[in-house]
Amino acid sequence: MKKKNIINKYRWPAVTALVIFLIYFFTTNSTVSFYRDSGELITSAYTLSIAHSPGYPLYMILGKLFITLLGVFGVNPAYSMNIFSAFAGAAGIFFIIAALYEITDNIYVAEFAGLITAFTYVNWMLAVVAEMYSLSLFFGAFLFFLMIKKKYTLFSFIFALSLGSHLSILFAVIPMAAALYLFMPAFKRVPFKSVVLYFIAGIAVYAYLPLRAQAAPFINWGDPSDFKRFIEVVSRSSYGHTLDLVSREVTLAQVYIPQLKVFFTALFRDITLPGLVLSGFGIYYGFKNFRFRKISFVLAGIFMLTGPYFLYLARMPLNPHANAIVEVGYIFPELALAFFAGTGLLFIVKKLKFISRWVYGASLLIILYGIFNIYPKANKKNLHFADDYAYNILNTAEKNSIIIMRRDHTMFALWYKSYVENFRPDVKVLSKGLLSAKWYRDKLNNDFPGIAWKKDYINDNDYIEWIVRKYGENNSVYITPAAASELGNDFFSRHEIIPCGLVEKIDKKGSKADMDDTLSKTVERYRYSGNYNTASYYDFFAKDFISLYARAYSRLGTGFLKSGDLQAAQKLYLKAIEFSSDLPEAHSNLAYLYLEKNDLKKAAELFLASIELLKKKMSEFTRKEMFKNKLARQYNNLGAVYEKKYRKEREEKYFNEALRSYNNAIGYDRD
Numbered sequence: 001m002k003k004k005n006i007i008n009k010y011r012w013p014a015v016t017a018l019v020i021f022l023i024y025f026f027t028t029n030s031t032v033s034f035y036r037d038s039g040e041l042i043t044s045a046y047t048l049s050i051a052h053s054p055g056y057p058l059y060m061i062l063g064k065l066f067i068t069l070l071g072v073f074g075v076n077p078a079y080s081m082n083i084f085s086a087f088a089g090a091a092g093i094f095f096i097i098a099a100l101y102e103i104t105d106n107i108y109v110a111e112f113a114g115l116i117t118a119f120t121y122v123n124w125m126l127a128v129v130a131e132m133y134s135l136s137l138f139f140g141a142f143l144f145f146l147m148i149k150k151k152y153t154l155f156s157f158i159f160a161l162s163l164g165s166h167l168s169i170l171f172a173v174i175p176m177a178a179a180l181y182l183f184m185p186a187f188k189r190v191p192f193k194s195v196v197l198y199f200i201a202g203i204a205v206y207a208y209l210p211l212r213a214q215a216a217p218f219i220n221w222g223d224p225s226d227f228k229r230f231i232e233v234v235s236r237s238s239y240g241h242t243l244d245l246v247s248r249e250v251t252l253a254q255v256y257i258p259q260l261k262v263f264f265t266a267l268f269r270d271i272t273l274p275g276l277v278l279s280g281f282g283i284y285y286g287f288k289n290f291r292f293r294k295i296s297f298v299l300a301g302i303f304m305l306t307g308p309y310f311l312y313l314a315r316m317p318l319n320p321h322a323n324a325i326v327e328v329g330y331i332f333p334e335l336a337l338a339f340f341a342g343t344g345l346l347f348i349v350k351k352l353k354f355i356s357r358w359v360y361g362a363s364l365l366i367i368l369y370g371i372f373n374i375y376p377k378a379n380k381k382n383l384h385f386a387d388d389y390a391y392n393i394l395n396t397a398e399k400n401s402i403i404i405m406r407r408d409h410t411m412f413a414l415w416y417k418s419y420v421e422n423f424r425p426d427v428k429v430l431s432k433g434l435l436s437a438k439w440y441r442d443k444l445n446n447d448f449p450g451i452a453w454k455k456d457y458i459n460d461n462d463y464i465e466w467i468v469r470k471y472g473e474n475n476s477v478y479i480t481p482a483a484a485s486e487l488g489n490d491f492f493s494r495h496e497i498i499p500c501g502l503v504e505k506i507d508k509k510g511s512k513a514d515m516d517d518t519l520s521k522t523v524e525r526y527r528y529s530g531n532y533n534t535a536s537y538y539d540f541f542a543k544d545f546i547s548l549y550a551r552a553y554s555r556l557g558t559g560f561l562k563s564g565d566l567q568a569a570q571k572l573y574l575k576a577i578e579f580s581s582d583l584p585e586a587h588s589n590l591a592y593l594y595l596e597k598n599d600l601k602k603a604a605e606l607f608l609a610s611i612e613l614l615k616k617k618m619s620e621f622t623r624k625e626m627f628k629n630k631l632a633r634q635y636n637n638l639g640a641v642y643e644k645k646y647r648k649e650r651e652e653k654y655f656n657e658a659l660r661s662y663n664n665a666i667g668y669d670r671d
Contacts, residue, residue, distance in 0.1 A: 012107055013097035013114070020118045021090035027379040028086055028128035032078040032416045034386035034541045035129040036325070039412030040219070042130050046077045046420050049219035050212060053236040057208035058164030059132040077420055078387075081130035082380075089127030092138035093118045096335065099145040100342050103295055109349075112363050113342030119370045120270035120338075122330045124378035125539070133328045136166045140173075140332055147176045147298070155180065156195045160202025171310055172332045175301025179294060209233060216446070218419065223439040254622050258318045259311045259326065266330055270374070271337050274366045279337045282344030292343055299336040307333035317622035324540040377538035384529040385545040386410075390417035392526040393478075393502050394424040401476040402428045403503060404464060406483035409541060410548070432483040435463050461488055468495065468506050478503040481551065499555040501526065502548055515559045515568070523552060534580045543580075550580035554589055561593060569593055584613040588634055591641075600645045607638040628668040635665035 032039050037052065044051040045063030063081050070080040097114035101107055117123060126133040139162035146155040159177070162169050213225035222233035231237075271279065286296030310329050316322040345363055349356045390413040397403060405411040414429045428448050434440040464487065468477050479487075480503055498505045498513040501522025505513075526549075534543040534550075557572030570593055576586035591606035611634045618627040639661030646658060 009101075010094075010098055012111065013094050013101065016097060016111055016114060017090045017094035020093050020115075021086055024086035024089055024124070024127045025083065027124070027375070027381050028079075028082040029380040029383060030079045030082075031076065031384055031387040032390070032413055033082065033129040033380060034383070034389075034409065034413070034545045035125075035380075035539070036131060036409055036541065037412060038078075038081075038130040039386065039390075039409070039414070039416040041132070042078050042081045043412070043415045043420050044219050045081060047218035048212060049217040050209060050221045050224065050233070051219065052221050053232075054167055054234045055206075055209045055221070055224065056132055056165065058161060058205045059135060059166075061164075061205070061208065062135070063130075078130065078416060082128060085129060085131060085134040086127050088138045089118070089123060089134035092134065092141040095138070095141035095145045096338070099141065099148055100339060102145070102148050103292065104343065104346055106346055106349075108360060108363075109342045109346045112345055112367065113338045115367045116271065116275055116338040116341055116370065117335055119367070119374055120330075120334050121374045121377050121538075122266070122270060122327055122334060124374055125380075126328060126331070128378065128380045131328070132166050133331060136162070136169050137331050137335070139165060139169055140335065143169075143173060143176055144298075147180055148295075150180075152180060153194050153198045157198040157202040160199040161205055163203060164205035164208075168306070168310070168329065171305040172302050174305060175298045178301070179298045206234065218443075220439050220443065222437075223442070252312070252315055255315055255317050256312060258622065259314075259316060259323075260308065262318070262323055262326075263307060263311060263330065263333075266327060267334065267337065270330070270334055270370075271341065272366060272370055272373075274362075275341050275370075276337070278342075278344035278348070278363075278366075279340040280344065281347050282340030282342065284344075285347035286340065286343050296340075296343075299339050303333045303336040306331075306336075319621045319623075320540045321544075382530055383542060385532075385542060386413040387417065388527050388529050389502065389545055389548065390414045391423070392522075394418060394427055395527075396501060396522055396525060397424065397427050397478060397503075398476040400426050400428075401478060402430060402467060402471060404430045404432050404467070404477070404479040404483050406432045406480055406486065408433070410480065410482075410545070430467070432460050432464070432479075432486070435460050460486065461491055465491065465494075472506065477506045479506055480504070481555070499552070499559050501552045501556070504555075513559060515556070515563055515565070518559070519556060519568075523549070523556065532579050534582065547580045547583060550576040550583045550586060552576075553579065554583065554586045557593075558589055561589070561596070566593060566596060582613055582616070584610045584617070584630070584634075587613065588637070591637065595641065600641055600648070604638060604641045604645075607634055607641060610634050611638065632665045632668035635661045635668065639665060 032042060041051055041056070041059070041063070043049070044056075045060050046067055048060060048064055051060065063084055066084040066087075067077045067080045070083060071077070075083070093114045096117055097110045099110075100113050101110035104110060123134070123137065126137075139158065143155060143158055143162070146158060155176075159169075159173050162173075209224040210226070210230055213220055213223055213229075222229055224230040224233040268276065283296065283300075286292040286299070306329060311326065314326055314329070316326050345359070349359050352359055386409075389410060393403065393414065394417060403414070405414065411429070411431050417423045418425065418427065418429055430444070431440065464479075471477060478500060479497075484497055484504055494509060496507045496509050496511045498507050498511065498518075500513075500518055532546050532549060534546045537543055537546070553572045553576035557569040557576065560566075560569040560572060570590070573586055573590040573593060576583060577590070580586070587606045588610040591603045591610065594600075594603040594606065611631060614627055614631050614634065618624050618631070621627070639658045642658035642661060646652075
């Protein structure tokens with residue numbers, strides 16, 4: 001009878017979770033996602049490896065389980081991991097609904113809070129890609145449920161186990177653990193020894209790291225095979241014990257208030273204004289009503305620790321990439337606000353009993369608005385940018401070539417394509433950013449005997465120089481523009497960098513490319529799945545992958561411009577702008593072309609467009625220095641155009657415009 005009552009009690013949360021899972025499932029990607037570390041995490045789970053710090057042992061184990069189970073039905077590893085996220089996200093919503101139902105005894109209020117959480121941009125977006133954050137949401141919701149049910153020893157075990165998914169859950173658990181100790185006297189009757197033993201049993205999942213490290217897995221990030229390196233991996237010492245090393249390059253005063261503005265803007269986007277109003281009522285009602293007061297303290301603690309305090313610790317500079325990294329931390333603050341929105345709805349219903357049906361109806365509209373507003377932003381179905389990118393680079397690389405890469409999310413896409421799908425195994429993919437790590441050089445020695453420098457590491461440039469000298473005679477060596485941009489002038493004085501679509505070829509000094517041949521073998525041969533236009537997408541990483549193609553077209557255009565083929569160059573510059581209309585260099589390159597044609601009006605328009613785009617991008621960054629030199633150059637170019645117009649037409653307004661542009665250039669960079 002008790003089992004039947006439990007089934008009846010939680011049948012609606014289960015049905016809702018199933019529906020949410022199906023929505024997530026139909027909006028997920030069927031291959032490797034372009035989002036952050038997805039390619040690396042899928043590859044690591046598939047090979048039972050050690051992912052980047054802190055290793056995520058539980059996520060690796062569960063990911064491998066999903067890959068194995070769904071593989072029986074022919075589902076590829078990337079799709080399996082994406083489905084894993086969808087399942088974890090939906091399971092988390094089940095426990096959110098169940099927890100609030102336990103508190104309020106009102107299933108509609110509980111469903112309302114669960115649905116708000118399910119269809120925030122951050123939660124929906126994370127539930128359809130291979131990342132561990134949906135699993136963290138599941139554990140956070142499950143622990144909240146266990147706290148309410150006063151399952152103390154199980155709470156201890158699940159909390160410790162959840163740390164094997166992502167350590168950030170600690171901030172959400174602190175208020176729950178405090179509530180168990182301070183507000184619920186029954187805790188004092190639980191043997192302390194049992195709580196500790198259950199915690200040890202859960203945290204034992206981290207034994208995965210040294211055990212797998214000793215087996216020399218495919219990816220052995222940090223090589224935590226001994227105690228010292230184990231602590232370094234778990235504590236993220238290679239990241240300076242921070243979210244990202246870049247956070248050490250800025251002061252708190254520079255970034256905290258701007259990041260708070262981004263945070264609250266995201267809350268407005270995800271919870272919506274009516275939802276936030278309900279959250280306000282919920283906060284008032286929760287602290288006023290004795291029945292909800294303890295839970296409200298917990299929710300307030302979760303919000304403050306995982307929201308403003310997390311941003312304080314993260315100290316990430318303001319820019320689109322950093323914002324995309326930080327926004328995953330919004331899942332728990334939004335969860336807390338969704339709970340408050342649920343209790344706020346309960347408060348309104350109690351106050352307006354005579355029109356409660358209308359209130360419930362209005363709350364349904366909030367949910368529907370959220371779904372239709374977020375769907376086009378979160379939907380990842382058929383967006384194969386990462387898979388296309390990896391395929392295009394590997395497919396067009398010459399046999400037995402080497403590709404040197406720099407940026408994580410692009411490199412991880414190639415890891416997945418090359419190592420999991422075994423596509424073009426003859427091509428060797430090297431990470432410039434990891435060459436300083438001994439574990440990575442050991443990996444290269446294992447994967448490609450003889451390719452890795454066996455001497456002590458000196459620096460990236462010397463390492464790449466050594467690779468080019470040793471292998472460049474008989475094999476092609478490619479490098480991505482991001483990696484090439486970090487090479488010194490000495491390197492460029494000895495080698496020719498030839499544009500080859502998404503990559504560049506390192507060749508002998510003085511070598512010249514057949515641009516028509518290059519064009520036919522790269523961008524004209526590439527696979528383009530879906531709509532390649534940055535303006536069509538909300539996600540930073542989608543825009544970023546597409547912009548790589550725009551830059552490739554722009555570089556090829558410059559190659560044709562240098563060869564004197566202005567028509568081909570113009571076509572390629574326009575193609576770059578078609579892919580990414582906010583790419584400043586495509587506009588400025590096209591301006592140079594019109595300057596060559598002596599079309600001064602068009603050249604001025606395009607230099608002005610490039611300047612405006614650079615200013616817009618600069619406004620999105622805390623560190624603005626990188627844009628000043630670019631702006632100075634474009635103002636200088638614009639001044640040259642106006643000066644040329646003045647000499648041609650002798651109108652004073654062009655002289656004044658030229659003078660103003662030159663002064664602006666000096667204002668941004670006196671050199």
